[in-house]
Amino acid sequence: MRIIALILCFICALWASPKDTLIVAVENEAPKINPAYSEDHDAVIGLIFSGLIRFDEDMKAKPDLAKSWSISKDGLVYELELRDDVLWHDGVKFSAKDVKFSLEAFKNPQNNAEIYVNFKDIEKIEILSDYKIKITLSRPFVGFLDSLSAGMLPSHLLENENLSTSEFNQNPVGTGAFKFEKWKKGEYVSLVANENFHLGKVKSKRLILRHINDANVAAVELKNGKIDAALIDSSLLKSFENDKKFKVLREKSADYRALMFNLENEFLKDKNVRLALNYAVNKQAIVDNILHGYGFIASHPLENSWAAPKEFKSYTYDVKKADELLQKAGFKKNEKGLYAKNDKILSFDIYTMSNDPLRVSLAGILQSEFKKFGVEVKVVAKPAGSFDYSKVDSFLIGWGSPYDPDFHTYRVFESSQDTNKNSSGWNFGHYNDKNADEALEKARNSLDPQERKKYYAQFINALYENPPFIFLTYLDFALVYKANLKGVKPRILGHHGVGFTWNIYEWSQN
Numbered sequence: 001m002r003i004i005a006l007i008l009c010f011i012c013a014l015w016a017s018p019k020d021t022l023i024v025a026v027e028n029e030a031p032k033i034n035p036a037y038s039e040d041h042d043a044v045i046g047l048i049f050s051g052l053i054r055f056d057e058d059m060k061a062k063p064d065l066a067k068s069w070s071i072s073k074d075g076l077v078y079e080l081e082l083r084d085d086v087l088w089h090d091g092v093k094f095s096a097k098d099v100k101f102s103l104e105a106f107k108n109p110q111n112n113a114e115i116y117v118n119f120k121d122i123e124k125i126e127i128l129s130d131y132k133i134k135i136t137l138s139r140p141f142v143g144f145l146d147s148l149s150a151g152m153l154p155s156h157l158l159e160n161e162n163l164s165t166s167e168f169n170q171n172p173v174g175t176g177a178f179k180f181e182k183w184k185k186g187e188y189v190s191l192v193a194n195e196n197f198h199l200g201k202v203k204s205k206r207l208i209l210r211h212i213n214d215a216n217v218a219a220v221e222l223k224n225g226k227i228d229a230a231l232i233d234s235s236l237l238k239s240f241e242n243d244k245k246f247k248v249l250r251e252k253s254a255d256y257r258a259l260m261f262n263l264e265n266e267f268l269k270d271k272n273v274r275l276a277l278n279y280a281v282n283k284q285a286i287v288d289n290i291l292h293g294y295g296f297i298a299s300h301p302l303e304n305s306w307a308a309p310k311e312f313k314s315y316t317y318d319v320k321k322a323d324e325l326l327q328k329a330g331f332k333k334n335e336k337g338l339y340a341k342n343d344k345i346l347s348f349d350i351y352t353m354s355n356d357p358l359r360v361s362l363a364g365i366l367q368s369e370f371k372k373f374g375v376e377v378k379v380v381a382k383p384a385g386s387f388d389y390s391k392v393d394s395f396l397i398g399w400g401s402p403y404d405p406d407f408h409t410y411r412v413f414e415s416s417q418d419t420n421k422n423s424s425g426w427n428f429g430h431y432n433d434k435n436a437d438e439a440l441e442k443a444r445n446s447l448d449p450q451e452r453k454k455y456y457a458q459f460i461n462a463l464y465e466n467p468p469f470i471f472l473t474y475l476d477f478a479l480v481y482k483a484n485l486k487g488v489k490p491r492i493l494g495h496h497g498v499g500f501t502w503n504i505y506e507w508s509q510n
């Protein structure tokens with residue numbers, strides 16, 4: 001018994017957090033620790049790598065590897081003055097050569113970079129000096145400045161490598177606040193402070209990111225003192241709110257959940273069916289009962305963006321209207337109370353990720369709502385990555401970026417980004433709407449913020465008239481952390497709450 005007790009003590013000590021070490025739970029684990037292959041799910045990439053620009057707590061662009069920049073009036077030419085005091089984690093000096101290499105790697109289709117779409121309009125990259133670079137675009141893209149927050153890559157380590165398959169992706173070297181130390185896949189990544197970090201002193205010597213995708217497990221580990229901070233499901237907050245050992249920070253996000261329709265499905269390709277299903281869902285009940293108020297009803301993909309119009313159309317919960325639309329599409333209720341057309345029952349599958357409890361709950365609620373209405377739905381819950389999102393009838397999807405409104409709109413809804421045409425696109429539902437395409441292209445290439453806002457309003461209206469999704473809810477996130485932790489600052493978060501560690505190099509324990 002004594003041996004067992006000693007083993008248990010050792011395990012507890014393994015995850016105990018000394019004063020100079022932070023242990024933080026994160027939901028997702030990157031298959032490659034490389035900014036070229038990071039959508040925006042992975043905290044570790046933002047800690048190891050630095051971009052040319054960064055964002056402060058108000059989401060304002062600030063200098064990072066670039067000291068300053070200028071943009072030509074036509075929006076085509078970007079000149080950046082780079083810092084001359086930055087070292088890669090292996091001690092080699094950072095320079096304009098690394099920037100040129102990185103941007104060319106991102107825009108090279110052969111690398112299959114996930115961020116390719118943000119760099120595809122680069123026409124020319126010129127090194128003006130070791131610490132000055134000039135980038136010329138083929139056409140204006142206002143979101144390009146935000147794109148330059150992507151982490152830069154070390155040319156001296158990667159110029160003769162295959163970017164996609166390089167061992168570098170498992171043993172990365174960056175210029176960020178923390179250096180890579182060890183990666184035990186499925187469990188954690190350990191990092192050590194970069195003593196030469198160019199933005200200031202890193203206040204914790206070590207940082208361990210534990211991969212915990214179950215909010216219940218994260219809550220237990222917080223209570224047991226095994227981790228210092230985590231995003232916690234709103235249903236679990238009561239036990240922390242009255243505990244003086246913890247603080248709770250409510251953070252807004254651009255992250256929404258929606259049911260994506262596959263427009264190749266025999267029923268869902270009918271616009272009237274998709275409209276009817278939008279009217280058949282009580283979204284307020286979802287916010288109240290599933291999110292416990294930690295969120296709000298979603299109507300379109302830009303509600304937490306500066307580009308959101310003050311007024312926009314949205315669907316109310318109206319089963320009578322839904323019934324009228326299905327009848328218009330040729331459906332009538334059969335003797336079992338189910339809508340049918342030509343003796344075929346209106347039915348489809350909702351796929352969701354089994355390792356995401358919120359999505360599973362949302363899929364179950366939609367199944368219940370549709371059954372009550374007269375539509376037969378089957379929920380299929382499988383692990384993330386185990387099924388093709390573009391082949392299933394519908395999918396409980398999530399998107400949302402706190403950066404330029406082009407992010408997570410163009411690539412998700414524009415028809416050229418249909419995965420049938422473009423393997424790097426995110427238009428998994430095969431949505432094709434001329435009005436949405438036109439508005440997104442004009443918004444992407446306009447230099448006038450007010451004009452862009454007008455085009456995004458047109459885009460949002462196109463989604464309302466011809467819906468690709470049922471937008472369900474936006475999420476707020478609860479960051480729970482130990483009361484002795486200092487330096488934590490809020491910021492609007494991205495998809496899956498990414499961004500809560502944005503200033504973690506300033507965090508410290510008393």
